Amino acid sequence: MEEQFKVLIGGTWTDAVSGETMQVINPATSEIIARVPKCGQADVDRAVNAAVDASAGWAMKTVGERSKILLKLARVIMSHHEELARLETAEHGSPIRKTMNFDVPLCAEQFEYFAGVGRALTGQTLPVGPWCSSMTVREPLGVIGLITPWNFPALMVVWKLGAALVTGNTCVVKPPSIAPLTTLKLGEYAMEAGVPAGVVNVVTGPGETVGEALVQHPGVAKIGFTGDTATGKRIMSLASATAKQVGLELGGKNAFIVMADADIESAAEGAVWSAFFNSGQVCAAASRFYVHRSLYDQFIEKMVAAARNLRVGDPTKMETVIGPVAYKGHRDKIEEYIAEAKNTGAKLLLGGERPYDDETRKGFFVAPTIFGDCNNGMRLMQDEVFGPVVGIMPFDTAEEAVRLANDTKYGLSASIWTKNLRHGMVMAGQIKAGTVWLNEHLIVFCETPWGGCKQSGWGKDLSTMVLEEYTMTKHIYIDLTGAPVKPWYALLK
Numbered sequence: 001m002e003e004q005f006k007v008l009i010g011g012t013w014t015d016a017v018s019g020e021t022m023q024v025i026n027p028a029t030s031e032i033i034a035r036v037p038k039c040g041q042a043d044v045d046r047a048v049n050a051a052v053d054a055s056a057g058w059a060m061k062t063v064g065e066r067s068k069i070l071l072k073l074a075r076v077i078m079s080h081h082e083e084l085a086r087l088e089t090a091e092h093g094s095p096i097r098k099t100m101n102f103d104v105p106l107c108a109e110q111f112e113y114f115a116g117v118g119r120a121l122t123g124q125t126l127p128v129g130p131w132c133s134s135m136t137v138r139e140p141l142g143v144i145g146l147i148t149p150w151n152f153p154a155l156m157v158v159w160k161l162g163a164a165l166v167t168g169n170t171c172v173v174k175p176p177s178i179a180p181l182t183t184l185k186l187g188e189y190a191m192e193a194g195v196p197a198g199v200v201n202v203v204t205g206p207g208e209t210v211g212e213a214l215v216q217h218p219g220v221a222k223i224g225f226t227g228d229t230a231t232g233k234r235i236m237s238l239a240s241a242t243a244k245q246v247g248l249e250l251g252g253k254n255a256f257i258v259m260a261d262a263d264i265e266s267a268a269e270g271a272v273w274s275a276f277f278n279s280g281q282v283c284a285a286a287s288r289f290y291v292h293r294s295l296y297d298q299f300i301e302k303m304v305a306a307a308r309n310l311r312v313g314d315p316t317k318m319e320t321v322i323g324p325v326a327y328k329g330h331r332d333k334i335e336e337y338i339a340e341a342k343n344t345g346a347k348l349l350l351g352g353e354r355p356y357d358d359e360t361r362k363g364f365f366v367a368p369t370i371f372g373d374c375n376n377g378m379r380l381m382q383d384e385v386f387g388p389v390v391g392i393m394p395f396d397t398a399e400e401a402v403r404l405a406n407d408t409k410y411g412l413s414a415s416i417w418t419k420n421l422r423h424g425m426v427m428a429g430q431i432k433a434g435t436v437w438l439n440e441h442l443i444v445f446c447e448t449p450w451g452g453c454k455q456s457g458w459g460k461d462l463s464t465m466v467l468e469e470y471t472m473t474k475h476i477y478i479d480l481t482g483a484p485v486k487p488w489y490a491l492l493k
Contacts, residue, residue, distance in 0.1 A: 003034040005180075007043065007204055008187040010050030011197020017042040022204065024181060027093040027324040028315050028363040034091070036180050039205035044172070044213040047201040051143040051170040052219050054198030059140050059168040063119050066166050070115035073193035074108040077186075081105075084154060084185055086316075091179045092153055093324040093363070094278060095315040103155050107186075110158045113446035118166030121467050126475075133478040138471040140168030141245070142221035145214040147207070147235070148183065149227045150176035150326050151281040151386075157183050159450075160224045163466045165199070172201045172220070174211050178327050180204045207231065215239050222247065222470070226283075228384070229410075229455045247459030247469055249283070249451055251384040252412030255405035255431070256286035256441060259398070259418035260294050266439065267417040268302035274415070274441035276310060276368050279325050280388035283456075284413040286441050288381050289392040290401050296394040300372055303392075304350045307368045313359040324363040325387055331364040334387035338369055341380040346371035346391060376407050384410070398423065402430045411454035415441035 004021075006013040016037035024034040037043070058066070077084065084107075085099035094103065126134040144164045148156045157173060164171050175183035180202075187202040203210055215223050215238045222245040225235050229250040239246050256274065258267045274286035291299045315323035325331050338352055351369030354360070366387055374381055374391035381391050395401045405414050415437040418424045428436040434452035437443065444450055449463040460466050479486075 002032055005034055005036045005184050005204075007037045007039060008184065008191075008200070008202040009043070009047045010053070010201065011191065016040065016205070017046075022177060022206075024091055024178070025327065026090050027326055027328075030328075030362050030364070034181055036184070036204040039203045039210050041209070041213045043203050043205070044210055044217060047172045047203045048143060048214075048217050048219040050198040050201055051172050054196055055140075055142055055170045058170055058196060058199050061168070063121065063166065063168075066168065067115040067119055069194050070111045070118075070162060070166055073190055073195065074111040074115070076189045076193045077104065077108045077111070080185075080189060084182060087185055088154055088179075088182045089315050089323075091181045092150065092326055093315050095320045095323045097318050097321070098278065103152065107154050107158045110155070110162050110446060114162035114166045117464050118163075118467065120464070121167065121471070123473075131479070131481045133480060135476050137474050137476065138167070138467070139474050141470060141472055142169060143219055144169045144171045144470065145217070145220040145223045146171055146173045147211050147214065147223065147225045147227065148173065148175055150179040151278060151283070153179040154182040154186060156226050157186060159461045160226075161186075161200070163461075164224070164470045165195070167467055167470045169221075169470055170199045172203060172214060174203055174205070174207075174214055177204070177206055212238060216241060218242050220244060224469075225249070226461075229457075232457055247461075248457035249459070249461055250412075250455060250457035251386075251410055252283045252285075252452065252456050253288060253382065253384050253408045253410045254284055254286050254412060254433075254441075255408075255414040256289045257401045257405060257414065257416045257427070258289070258291040258295060258299055259401070259416065259420070259423070260292040261419045262292075262295065262417040263419065263439075264295055264298055264302060268299060268306055270415070270417065270439075270441055271299075271303045272306045272310070275390045276307065276322060276388050277442060279322055279366065280390075281325060281386055282442065283384075284435070284442055284444075286415065287385060287390050288405075288408075289390060290395050290404050291392060292401075293394040293396055296392075300349060300370075300392060304370055307350055307370060310368055312355045312365060312367060313357070322368060322388065324360075324365045326364070328364050330387070331366055334366050334385060334389060337380055337383070337385045337387075338389060341371050341374075341378065341389075341391065344378055345373070345375075346378060346380060347373040351388075376404055382408060398427060402427055405431050409455045410452065412452035412456035413437070413441075415439075
């Protein structure tokens, strides 16, 4: 039976003004599992107005008071651990072993982290002269519009929400249309934890209506967005009309470089992890593999063997490691990339077709797929496929590997696998990416900044750096002379 959800505006659960709803479909079964309000401009106006009304009161709380509420929210999340995990598995298809052991605990951890580091946010005293005191303070921006992606429906909200809240901002969240349920549930948990009415608002609906209305709203001070590059460019354009700040965490086409001296066993295991975690629906997933020619055949053999053992199937079973992709249209797009790669000379080494059995035949599944003998001009090696599909090609020199890694419009992440850390560090400095891992890939911590360059966007999530993204620096000058006339006034005499 379909569950009916409402949106959260000003501390009240409500329907869209229009009364319209949208379906939420389980990608593992193709079944409709819920309906949510299909909001529009009027609903965005209500949510922003509620956030504006709550802004002064929330900003006036001490950082300590806000931190205590975030810590309570972390505890509330863990008290609903299984509920939230199963909901994300149902709406997104993430295997339950992932949502139980990764997504939900990290949501709680993120709030704990920001509750702590938020209390360390400071300004500066600036020694400009003995006749005055000059200082900076950090102040909240106001209302933050958060537009979040479907690949980690809960975690990507928390990444932004924790930093925005602890710094004193209020928020209007527009969750992904295909997977909005966990965000609505997080809104419920926020109320349970004591977040004041209007501080967190959640409105559901299509990006072209709700998202664009939020971006263009004059009451919104900043947009925090994670998603594809094309949408990020659209947001930049729309935000320029009100000159609001934007933070953009966009796409990636991430290189995985295996040097001649790499630990081949470690590299192959790391390759499978970084390529197929979350069915490859990760902006930082390894999707372009460059392997030194001396290890090329051996690496392919080991990676294919390891990937062949991945269990694809029902995401509600704890033994499943690969679930469906998020929706039918996305599966179809991935299959187009697979067909084109076959037709343009790439060698199919594994997968390339839909898995089909009792557990997968009704869902939007794509088997882990590996292509060899690729060249860097293929769309497979240039476009963000955002699925469990990768391409591999050989290289001969470190200089060639760096050139190939940088031959992309993206600049999110890359990894280098080598036993020579000095050479690895030199290469890391040459690769244009926001994160470069050595002998690892796809590992992110609360304490480390996340964000890219080029068409992977700008701004940071996570770490103490993100606190500056959600605050403004105010300079305060205090005259200490007490003199009614200052020497520089003579310039107008």
